[in-house]
Amino acid sequence: MTRMFDRLIRLLAVLCVLAGPALAQDAPDADALPAMLVADAVFVEDGERLIATGNVEAFHDGVRMTAGRIVYDGTTDQLIIDGPIRIIDETGNILVATYAELDQGLQNGLLSGARMVLDQQLQVASVEARRVNGRFTQFSKVAVTSCLVCGQRKVPLWQIRASRVVHDQEERQLYFDNAQFRVLDVPIFYFPHLRLPDPTLPRARGFLFPTFTSSSLLGVGVKVPYFFPIGRHQDLTLTPYLASETRTMGFRYRRAFRSGDLTIHGALSSDTLMADPRGYLFAEGEFRVLQDYKLSFNLKGVSDDAYLNDYDISGADRLASNLSLTRVTADSFMDTSILNYQTLRDYEDNATQPRFIADYRREQRFFPSFGGEFRLGTDVHGHLRQSKRDTDGSDDDTEIDGRDVTRFNAEFSWRNRWTVASGLRVGLSTHLWADRYITEDDVTSDAEVSRAIPGVAIEFRYPLQRQGPRGGRTLLEPIVQLGWVGGERLKNPNDESTRVEFDEANLLSLSRFPAADRREHGTTVAAGLRWLHKAPGGWSAALTLGKVWRETAEPDFSLSSGLSDTASDLLIAGRFANPLGITLSARGLLDEDGLFSKAEARAGWSNTRMDLGASYLLLVTDSDEDRTQRQSEWTFDGRYQLTRNWSTSGEARYDLGDDRLDRVGLGLQYRNECIQVDLQATRNYASSTTLEPSTEFDLTVALTGFGADASGKEYRRTCSF
Template sequence: MRLRALAILWLAGLCGLADPVSAQDAEQPALLVADQVTVENQSRLVAEGNVEALHDGTRLEATRIVYDQDTGALSIEGPLRITEPGGDVLVADRADLDQDFENGLLRGARLVLDEQLQLASVEAQRVGGRYTALSKVAVTSCQVCGPNQTPLWQIRARRVVHDEEEQQIYFDGAQFRVLDVPIAYLPRLRIPDPTLERARGFLTPSIRTSTLLGFGIKTPYFIPLGPSRDVTLTPYLSPVTRTLELRYRQAFRYGDLEILSAASSDTLENDGRAYLFAEGSFDLPRRFKLEFDLETTSDEAYLSDYDYSSKDRLDSEIALTRTTPLSFFGTELIHYQTLRDDERNATQPTIVIHSEYEQRFPDLWGGELRLGGVTQGHYRYSDLNVDSNDADDVVDGRDVARATLEASWRRRWTLQGGLRAGVAGHLWADRFEIRQDATSDRHASQITPAVEVELRWPWTRVGGDGGRTLIEPLFQTAWIGGERPNIPNDESTRVEFDEGNLIDISRFPAADRRERGRVSAMGLRWQHSDPLGWTAGMTVGRVWREDADPAFTRSSGLDDEESDLLLAGHLATADGLAFTARGLLDEEDGTFNKAAARATWTNRIVDLGASYILVARDPGENRDSATSEWSFDGGYDLPGDWSGEAEGRYDLVDDRFARAGLGLTYENECVSARFTVSRRFASSTNLEPSTDFGLTVALKGFSTGGSAKEYRRTCN
């Protein structure tokens, strides 16, 4: 009858056979568990049956182990399995090792790194506890089920050395195969193993074919500059261009910084081309936060030609903010660069300075007092004090500075029957300084008082099935005093009327325009939450004013005494379907002056979305024709390891696509391949239509190709 034995051993002297001093010098004892343990000739230990040995975090499992004290050698019969502390696994048929498992020879060895990368060899040699040298090796991260199955890809090599300390794999005589067909041969090859997160070297290359730039290849090279900094250099070569792209990242203790840049020499432009995007965010003492964003490019078409960005206006900004429960402070400096062919940087408000501060004083006189101030200034490079009849219909060189002080007090009550009432008083003091504008005064000041009364009557109901319904009528009436001075409208050129400002004292976004006289608003809000998991809501509203305000344009929906009817709603179901819509309905002609809608469907296998926008023709906003556009985007998990995606924008006014794109991805435990095609139908004179094809293939299991754990299959 076999008895299970347990022995706690010092590797320098098993079962007390060694001298006590050497036992005390040993760093850590080993633990040996087996069905049967015997000692032969006072110096030879034999462990048989379900043998497990643990030393210094390394676990050995085998059928039989023979330890010779005189030579310090371990003879191990398999199948055996050695698991390293970091998770690497070495499997072999037989092994001859030293007592620390650091040196020796293994027959029929297979090394598995981080449960991802498999290295199968005829034999492996352990050297110094750091290196594993394998001969006649096949390397892959593909799951292989059965002896006759061929992996999707593998690297055959004469010799492979794995350096555990540097986390690198070195290949001699490497041959890359796809479905066992040789594709490439490399005499020497070095690849970081899957446990190394930041390895210096080449990343996954990508191929791009463009009708503008031709066939090209990008080969990123990653350079770590310490634990918190790195830079990636990406040469991009094609018959048309020679480009070097750069990405720099640095993480600080209280912030981060990222820089994106590229420089190109191509046949599209005679001069060199470049762009620079940089952004950073830093937490400062006393709750201050510093953020900056730098965007610049050498010409209007560069970002679009190379697909770096779709922006047609670049904004560079530095901002300092501080937010507390009772106060807010913010100041920012912005520089704009337009890339539109119908705009000129000289006549746009290129440099903008904005600062604001607000302090709340709750529980004052039964309500809340708010004090604040705003300073705003913008500068145009042009010196003309008249309009040169360009598209924007604005004085070319007009510069404006504004200072605003505001005080408001507000209070709310709950009346009988659940009626909620609120009252607020406001007082604004504004000062304007205008330069280089022959059509307006150079100085202007105004004092604007205002008072408002608001009523809300929320009705709630809980159904027998647990559903909850809210119906809330809304009403507001306000009076705003004062008269509008002879100042230009530079800040409130675009007005949005929606459910967010239906009940508001003024729907202009800035102080250069304020609503005047008596203004009332009424609305109805409905919301329902069903226990089956769906929710829905709707808002209907309208604004009435004493006199029409010419500062409101047609598409704002507020240009008459009676505004357009505001309609807004949303619906979300438990199975991932969501729909939102908003519109301003002109009831006289039954058309919408402005509308937007978005529908999405999201679940485990599909993520689809479609949007629609409509903005009516409005000369007051320099829009000579209506804007009507459909856009769609989405992805779908196809059967197997495939997934697809598509996106597009269709201009209904011009009856043409503005942009369209398709993508197809194949991803499993050992490879990730992505193919994309996109078409840009440019309408601007400084952009050309182009079609782009892209292909990226990454081998998983190495740190440069991504993790293979998430897609690990199970053999049946």
Template sequence: MIVRALLILALLIPALAAAQENGAALLVADSVVVENRSRLVATGNVEALYDGTRLEATSVTYDQDSGDLSIEGPIRITDPEGNVLVATRAELDQEFENGLLRGARLVLDEQLQLASVEAQRVDGRYTAMSKVAVTSCQVCGPDEVPLWQIRARRVVHDEEERQIYFDGAQFRVLNLPVLYFPRLRVPDPTLERVQGFLTPSIRSSTLLGFGVKVPYFVPLGPSRDLTFTPYLSPVTRTLETRYRQAFRYGEIEVNTAFSQDTLQSETARAYLFAEGSFRLPRRFELSFDIETTSDEAYLSDYDYSDSDRLDSAITLSRAAPLSYFESEFIHYQTLRDEERNATQPTLVLHSEYERRFPGIWGGELRLGGVAQGHYRYSDLDIDSDDEDNVVDGRDVARATAEASWHRRWTLAGGLRAGVTAQFWADRFEIRQDRASARSASQLTPAAAAELRWPLTRAGADGGRSLIEPVFQTAWVGGERPRIPNDESTRVEFDEGNLLSLSRFPAADRRERGRVSAAGLRFAHTAPEGWSTGFTLGRVWREDSDLAFTRSSGLQDEQSDYLLAGYLATDQGYAFSARGLLDQENGSFTKAEARMTWTNMRLDLEASYLLVGQDSAEDRDRATSEWSFDGEYDFNRDWSGEAYGRYNLVDNRFARAGLGVTWENECVSANFTVERRFASSTNLEPSTDFGLTVALKGFSTGGSAKEYRRTCQSF
């Protein structure tokens, strides 16, 4: 019968109890015999537990005089970390720390298997194995050959450092020798951070040729690390670096690269991207984002970024229930071929503050201010012949103070009414513009009244619907000062500003006179889980405003129709679209649409963008393009991805790529091909091929648990 630990320990020799001073002992077996008061023999389904380590065997013999354990297999030893050691026979000491195992097989973290003729346990820390075969591939029979394996003369596993050391290692693919390593060290799968090489990748590019990237990871303590990635090809010698550090109240990450190549052989090329954020006392947050590069084409040539303008910023902000503060300093760097950094607003300082006071005169009072300034490096006080219609060296600073009061009522029949009173005071200082005054001020009062009538319906089946017509009439006083338009050159008309008192994004332009707006909103949620909705809106003004561009949809006395809608289903499908419809010609001046479809096997996203030709926005011809990005799992092992951006005006792709991934329990392989066509930042078209192969089971190759196969018996 089964003998429990308490019965065993009551009869067991005192030496066994002394061996367990640092932990509880448990022994279970079908039969237990004590011979000559110094020899314990347990047979039949033996299980012994000591200090978190479990031993399973056919029989165990313990000699009190020598303190040795003789174990007959099959033997299975599981340590507290989940590592498993299997053997046919073992001679161990009473704490399982030293001894010899025959026909040993060590399984680390249920992933990496190390099979050997014999293994020796040393000090409870090392497992030294001879004539070893190592793999994370599932092997279901004695004649099955793993996809990959490492054969070694000797292997030592250090449980404390969680490292595996190989002597005379031979890497094999389908049992064919491929590489030989006299000495090799790799981290075991339980170790997440250790100095050493990461998974290499191969890249072939029409610009940079055939090259190899070999990352090397260096931990600098528990909260910092540094990764070096040499990139070598016939065209370039590049060193990429990444530095990361976590603090108690924040984190930073710095990515850099330094290159010497034949594309620009006379100069070195480099880039620096750094970002971080810190939580400060009293709800303040400090963040920074630095982006810079040595030349316009470097990021595109090496596929580091698709950005055509870089912005470096440092921001201090605070969000509280009744107030908001933000101050940021930004530096812009353009990478567009048709733009020059000297004539762009390169340095920008922006600060804003808003405070709300509920319960004032039955409504809510809001006070705020904005300080804004931008600087151009150019010293010219006239417009050169660069065709951008902007004075090359114009610098502008402005300060705005504003106050507004809002109140809402609910009338009979559920009608909602509201009034808004607002006042702005603006001051502008302008330098290096011969055609403009050096300073200007404006006072702008405004008032608005609105009506909403939300009509709701709840169906017997649980569905809910909303129809809400809305109307606003507003008046904005004052006169527009004769100052240049530097900030309000691009205006977006959408659902968010349909009822705004001014739809210009900055104070250098404000809407004037009487303006009315009307809209209709509909939303429906079905009990089956799908939902839909749409918004229709339009703006009427007393006089047309030529400060609005043609493509903004707001230039005429009657604006374009604003149309927006969405549809989402419980099957993972979602569609949204918005556009500005010109009543005169029945066409859209602006439009965008986005569709996503996500399920267990598919993740697809597609979008469409249309912006009409508008010389006032420096757009000599219309922009019309669609893009897509999708991933699909063909089966358990194979998956694919595709992405692209197609220019409908030029009838050609701007960028396209394909990728295929094959993955099982012991290998992950990814192959990609990408074609980038010429653009304002990518001066030469290029085609890139990439290949990455990672061996699972080591800490650098990813987990092998999720793809573990089940061996079938016949």
């Protein structure tokens, strides 16, 4: 009996592996893995039949099987199991049957009244199932669904009926013969043969769920993606888009490398909007190379200015392509990059824009024995325009036609900080800049200019901190900086520093220009006040005030920069957050008349049920920044979970200057354990002469339960009786 019992245990171990619906591809060695059989009674009949009855349970390698009775015939190595049979593997897959009979070697057998649940999602119910070659399970007269079915007379929202379904345990695929797709038990589609992945397979070749679209520009159409896995580390998705006004083939290629990843996506279209073929191509990647260097690129190209808008791919009005190599360590930074810009704006010409840009930046820190920190920085920059016409300033059309610029900048600085009596913090920094500028195709500027100028800054901070009796903390820190930069303005063009932002980050900078083609000169005084508070109830707030005074006005600062006069506008920046998920942030420049010359604000409210946000932007009229009229706009975006299954989303952008909507979008989503429906409606109100207003409707219906990315476990309902 002991010998027969050992053989039964080994066979049960193999049975648990073979009968498990979605286990490993290769069955493990049963002798190497322990198994256990528990039953109310175990006895031997005629010396060759071992019978276990009453609450029979078998355990092996995370798999559990329960049955009413197990009979093992030692002469034929045949196993007969009476139900109810239930097998659960460690991943949650379930196989239920009323009767099972497996032949010699347990590679083939019959299971009556079989029902399989894959990954706690997909249910396969059949009259009977057969195990074939230890790999395939053949189901006869099958119903497949991932919807919850409650009661005897209830029907699932959707199901697939088939005369036969074969589950390939090794490839994790389901093959259907004579399949009917039914909605509420009403036949909708018929497929003589159909292949679908089981839920445990994350990357399966085949069609993805389609998206039905309606566009005022392109008409009614459908997008049907097809996914090609190429080995374990790369894949290709082709997306044909057929509509009344277009024939488009989109694609996306992805590949993962040991040191990085690559993504290429694009599309080629033939439509009625233009006579010639149209399309776009984007490529991006990031790779780790030797000695902590990171190589990254983001390449973008499009056939015409309106394509991205017409096909609702992107709202960008300029495309920036770049290739960069970067290395960051504790004491050094290096970045070298090549950039190319393609403008899509109707009032800009690519020939007169600085399209080709090269940059090299490096900064190194040293810590000398006498204290403080020494920094050495270098910056090499050059940009070219396609146009070769000299800039002569005679009319607006030729002011920057062909100007090409190269500059070399180096900075040597030493800085240190001390704490003196009463907690006063004193900081000192000294600087030496060496600059050289080369300008071509611009008769209004000197061809070559060079200089070396010094600079020094001393700052005082007096941090005051208070801790309340209940744990709240408050910090109040007044800041004053006195700075001086020698030299004077050179006769080189201002090509990179035409847009200046005055904010908390550069309040104490000796030059607030964004690039080194311009520097501030003379004596400046900067003063600020920083306030931080964290309450014991969890809310926090911060406020920063700042202002700059200079000896003489800097003419290269634009009006809206807030720095054009000898006394700057008042910088105000604040933020607030509380445990309820409410966040507020705002920044603005308040001029001497008490009006904002530039402002931005963002308010948000986020919790488990909703995520709402609103943004405001204000820019005054400024000819130096090519802004002929005041710009102000509101932007709204949000998501709200109406119920457990229903959610909605929306977005809107309203231009207060033109008193019109720029964009509005609404979305509605329904999701349960077996289906996901997404409806999106978007209206773009284009103001450009190259763009047309458009209205888009997108509908996507996805059946969850096929493929690992389509899980609906978190939306599973329960039956109420």
